[in-house]
Each structure stands twice: as C-alpha cells, then as structure tokens.
Amino acid sequence: MTSALTPDELLTTTRSVRKRLDFDRPVDPEIIRDCLRIALQAPSGSNAQGWHWIVVTDPELRAGIGELYRRSALPYLDGGGAYDDGHSPQRRAVQDRVDDSARYLAENMHRVPVLVLGCLAGDAAQVPAASQPAFWGSLLPAAWSFALALRARGLGSAWTTLHLAYADEVARLLGIPAGISQGVLLPVAHTLGTDFRPAAREPLESVLHWDRW
Incomplete structure (x- = not known):
C-alpha cells in the first residue's frame, strides 16, 4: 500500500x-x-x-557481500571519506553525521534484509570516458525511481558503490557473468518511522547559472 505523500513531498523527503x-x-x-x-x-x-537487477536475500550471500563491503568501506571512512576541510562548521557537522551513519551501515550491511544490485549490460571498463555518462545514465534514473517507489511504500534505501572495489569478488559470489557491470548496491528495508524531512541544502542561488556561468 502506498502513502499519501504528494509528488513534491515524495521527491523532497x-x-x-x-x-x-x-x-x-x-x-x-x-x-x-x-x-x-x-x-x-x-x-x-x-x-x-x-x-539487470540482482535481489539478494540469502543470509550467507548477504554476509559475503557485507564482508566485502566492510573491507572497502571502513578504510575509506577511516581515511576521511568524502570529508572536505573547506566546508563551513555547520556543513562539517552534517558531514560528520553522514560519515557516522555510513560507518553504521558498513558495520551492519549483512543485517539488511534485502540487498539489490543494479547492473548494466556491457563492460564499463571498455566504455570511452566521453561515453561514461551516457552508459550509466541508463541506470541512474531507474535506481532513483526504485528508491522513490520504496519510500512511497514505507521502505528506504541508500545509494552506495563502495563494494565496487571488490566487484570481481561480488561477481563470483553471485554468479554475475562477464560483460555485466555492477553500478550500485541498494540496501533495502522497512524504515524505523516514516517522518523524513527535506535535507538542508545550499541556497539555489549559490549553484544556479542562467545562460552563462
């Protein structure tokens, strides 16, 4: 059963x-x-x-993916993750919370009841740099639609790609054939409460360029 969120509420929460x-x-x-x-x-x-979408619910497979994810994510987070010293104190505080939640997910990935891998036919390593946006552009909108549909049903997820450092190991674990590129790992579960709010963002004027930069 879907929620009564308006389109704008769904998109912003x-x-x-x-x-x-x-x-x-x-x-x-x-x-x-x-x-x-x-x-x-x-x-x-x-x-x-x-x-292509691989839905993983088997506990042993989830544990295997969780271990590979931790092996990649924890060193990344220990090294500062996406931290930017140029952020304002307020923005750094938000980033600290994001990093803390990312660490929590890394340590508990194996406990998430459903892991969904979004993949694309084709070898991304063979795609020219100029064509990479077009290649992945066929997966990004679909993954976002999936996240919106989950939200409308009281479930949540998070876009993450840190498992890709061990993409070959994940492919062997799940039997993903050659010529299929993994693009995203989406941990999926019901959410603890549904009262999500719009996030704090920089003002539109700080990133808007009309006709010219």
Missing part, C-alpha cells in the same frame, strides 16, 4: 536511509518486484533497457 533501516522486519518479495517494475519505466539511453 526520499533520503539516504542507513541508521533507520529496520533489520528485523521481513520485506515482502512482491514489494521489491512492484518497485522494480516501476523502475523499469525510467528513461533508458537509446531505449537499450540494458539493466
């Missing part, structure tokens, strides 16, 4: 959910199927529809 994922509540597989059907309606470059 779909957050990256990490600490508020409910690890103990099962997720109905039909909810995942419904949300992926919605994701398949997203734009696809040249209508290629080259996406």
